[in-house]
Amino acid sequence: MGYVTAHNDALLDGQSLRSQLAQTLPDYMVPSVVMVLDSLPLTPNGKLDRRALPEPEHAVAEAHIEARNDVERTLLSIWHGVLGRTDHGVTENFFELGGDSILSLQIVARARQAGLKLGARQVFEHPTVEGLARVARAAHGETRRAEIRTPLPLTPIQQMFFERFPHGESHWNQTVLLSVTGALDVAALEQVLAAQVDAHDALRLRFSRDEEGRWHQQVTERETQPVLALFDLRGHADWKAELEAQCARLQGGLDIERGPLIRAGYFTLENEARLLLTVHHLAVDGVSWRVLLEELRQGIERAARGEPVNWLASTPWSAWVESQAQYAQRDAVKQEAKWWRESLQAASVAWTEAHEKMTGKTEPVLLKLDPIRTRELLQDVPGTSRMSVEEVLLASLARTLGESYGPNGVLISLEGHGREIPDDALATELDLSRTVGWFTTRYPVWLKRSDDTGAILRETKSRIRAVPHRGLHFGLLREELKDLPQPQVSFNYLGQFDQSIGGDNRFAFAGEPHGESMAHTGESPYVLDLNALVAGGELTLAWDYDATRLDAEQVEHLVVRFDKNLSALVAHCLNAAPTVTATDFDIDISQQELDQFLEQLSD
Structure with missing residues (x-):
C-alpha cells in the first residue's frame, strides 16, 4: 500500500502513479494500490502517524485493473485457468493469489502455447500479469534440441x-x-x-x-x-x-x-x-x-x-541430462558445498534405534482438509501473510515433531521440481516447462522449533527461502556432502492437480482401487514420508511411516497434533498484522538489519 500527496495542488492519479513506478522498480517494490491524500496525518511531534492512515477499503476495487493490451489479456486468461479463479486483475501477485513454483511452470508452458516466451525465473522476478507482459517476448523460430540416443549417466x-x-x-x-x-x-x-x-x-x-x-x-x-x-x-x-x-x-x-x-x-x-x-x-x-x-x-x-x-x-x-552433467562441473556448483555445511551444522536426528522388525505393509494415515480450509490455505493465507502453502505446512510439521521428538528442531528432506536453471544462457536455450522426466531434487533443511506462532512462521519461511537455487545443487554435491546428517523425515508438496484435467467435467480423478503402484521391496530411507496434494478442491496429506520406529497409534497422534497446529498457524496468518522477513526482498540485507530499519520507521 502506498500513500502520496500532491505538491502545489498538482493533479495526481494513483493508478497512473503506480504504472509509472512499475516502469522503473522491481515488482516486489511496487505498491499494489496507491492512494492520493490531501495531506499525510502527523503526530503532535510532527512525525508520520501511521495509525491514522486511511484503510484502503475503497481502493481495493481499483486494484483489480483489467488487461490493457493483447499481451496482458493473453496472460490474464492463462492466470485465470492456472489459478482456477478470476477475481483479480493485472497487478495482483501470482504467489499471493495461491500460485506456487509448480503452477509457475504451467504459466510458462501455456504462455508458450499462446506464442509468448517466458522463463520460470521471470515469474518469480515479475509475479504480476503487468510485470510479465513487459518482459514477454514472441516465441517464434525456436530450434528444438535433438534427442540424444547414446548411453547417458543417471541424474x-x-x-x-x-x-x-x-x-x-x-x-x-x-x-x-x-x-x-x-x-x-x-x-x-x-x-x-x-x-x-x-x-x-x-x-x-x-x-x-x-x-x-x-x-x-x-x-x-x-x-x-x-x-x-x-x-x-x-x-x-x-x-x-x-x-x-x-x-x-x-x-x-x-x-x-x-x-x-x-x-x-x-x-x-x-x-x-x-x-x-x-x-x-x-x-x-x-x-x-x-x-x-x-x-x-x-x-x-x-x-x-x-x-x-x-x-x-x-x-x-x-538433452537436459547431458547439459546437467556438464553443468555439475562448474565452480559455482562446487563452491555451494560450504553453504550446505554451515546451514546444517546444528542439525541432528530424532530417532536412533529401531524396534524389532515388523513385516507387512503399513497403510498411510491420511489427513484431509475440507474445501473451506483448503481454500483458506491456498488463496487467503498467501495474500495476507506472504507465505506459501508449503511453508505453512512445514511450519506446522516442525512444531508438531518438535513437541515430541526434536526439542531444538527437525531435519527434513524436501523435494523440489528441479526445473530451475540458474544459468541465464542455459535457461534461454532449454525450456523445461513441458519436458517429461524425473526432474525431482531432494535437499535437507533444518527447521528450528519455536512455541511462538509468529516466530515459527517467520523462521520456517526464512529457512526455506534462504536455500540457494531451491536445492538444485545439493544432489550434484551428494558425494561430497554424504557425511552430513541424513534426514529421517521427508516432505513433498505436489501442488494442485485439479486444473490439469480441465474444467469440462469429461475427466475426473477416480476413486476405485487400482492395484499397487510400487512393489513392497526395499526399506524406506525415512521414518516419516509425507506427501501432500490438492485434488477435488481438498488438500490431502498422506503420512507413510516406518513401522520399526513408529506404530499407527503414534502416527495418528502426530496427525491430530499437526491438524491442530495447522489451524492455529492459519488463524494467525489470517488475523495477525502482516510481517515481512529479509527474504521478501531481493536485496542483501539480514533479518537483524531489516528489523532495525523497520523499528526506526516506527519511531
Whole structure:
C-alpha cells in the first residue's frame, strides 16, 4: 500500500502513479494500490502517524485493473485457468493469489502455447500479469534440441533410486486412474498416446548396466512394446474387482530394461469408462503428469474435431541430462558445498534405534482438509501473510515433531521440481516447462522449533527461502556432502492437480482401487514420508511411516497434533498484522538489519 500527496495542488492519479513506478522498480517494490491524500496525518511531534492512515477499503476495487493490451489479456486468461479463479486483475501477485513454483511452470508452458516466451525465473522476478507482459517476448523460430540416443549417466534422483534398488526395480510407478463421462473414441486415444510417446523421449527410456555394473539410461528411437490395453467390463457382476485386478496387472508389467515404461488401460463401463495411466517413476514426476494430462485432454478434443494431434516441441529429457552433467562441473556448483555445511551444522536426528522388525505393509494415515480450509490455505493465507502453502505446512510439521521428538528442531528432506536453471544462457536455450522426466531434487533443511506462532512462521519461511537455487545443487554435491546428517523425515508438496484435467467435467480423478503402484521391496530411507496434494478442491496429506520406529497409534497422534497446529498457524496468518522477513526482498540485507530499519520507521 502506498500513500502520496500532491505538491502545489498538482493533479495526481494513483493508478497512473503506480504504472509509472512499475516502469522503473522491481515488482516486489511496487505498491499494489496507491492512494492520493490531501495531506499525510502527523503526530503532535510532527512525525508520520501511521495509525491514522486511511484503510484502503475503497481502493481495493481499483486494484483489480483489467488487461490493457493483447499481451496482458493473453496472460490474464492463462492466470485465470492456472489459478482456477478470476477475481483479480493485472497487478495482483501470482504467489499471493495461491500460485506456487509448480503452477509457475504451467504459466510458462501455456504462455508458450499462446506464442509468448517466458522463463520460470521471470515469474518469480515479475509475479504480476503487468510485470510479465513487459518482459514477454514472441516465441517464434525456436530450434528444438535433438534427442540424444547414446548411453547417458543417471541424474542425482535416479542415482538415489538405484542405490535403494541396486537390482533395478521395474514395479515402482506413478499411476493415475481417471473416470470418463461417456465413451472415448479408442482410435483417437491410441493416436494421442502414440503422439505423447513420440514427443517425450523419457517415455522411451531403457536402463542397462555396463561391464562394471553401473546403471545407465538410453533413449530408443521408437517404442516397440504395446502401450494401450482395452477391457470391456460391461455386464461384469463385480466390475470393480476386475478393474483392480487388470490395473494391477498393467502396473506390474513395466520393464525398465526392455520396456515399456508406460502402459494405459481403457475400461468400458455402462455409460462411462475408466482410463488408467501408469508410468515408471524413473521417467515421470508431478510436473510431468500435469503435462501429460493436459496433452491427453487437448489431444482427445483435437482428434474429435479431426485436427492433427501434436504439440509444441519441448526440450528432450536426454538433452537436459547431458547439459546437467556438464553443468555439475562448474565452480559455482562446487563452491555451494560450504553453504550446505554451515546451514546444517546444528542439525541432528530424532530417532536412533529401531524396534524389532515388523513385516507387512503399513497403510498411510491420511489427513484431509475440507474445501473451506483448503481454500483458506491456498488463496487467503498467501495474500495476507506472504507465505506459501508449503511453508505453512512445514511450519506446522516442525512444531508438531518438535513437541515430541526434536526439542531444538527437525531435519527434513524436501523435494523440489528441479526445473530451475540458474544459468541465464542455459535457461534461454532449454525450456523445461513441458519436458517429461524425473526432474525431482531432494535437499535437507533444518527447521528450528519455536512455541511462538509468529516466530515459527517467520523462521520456517526464512529457512526455506534462504536455500540457494531451491536445492538444485545439493544432489550434484551428494558425494561430497554424504557425511552430513541424513534426514529421517521427508516432505513433498505436489501442488494442485485439479486444473490439469480441465474444467469440462469429461475427466475426473477416480476413486476405485487400482492395484499397487510400487512393489513392497526395499526399506524406506525415512521414518516419516509425507506427501501432500490438492485434488477435488481438498488438500490431502498422506503420512507413510516406518513401522520399526513408529506404530499407527503414534502416527495418528502426530496427525491430530499437526491438524491442530495447522489451524492455529492459519488463524494467525489470517488475523495477525502482516510481517515481512529479509527474504521478501531481493536485496542483501539480514533479518537483524531489516528489523532495525523497520523499528526506526516506527519511531
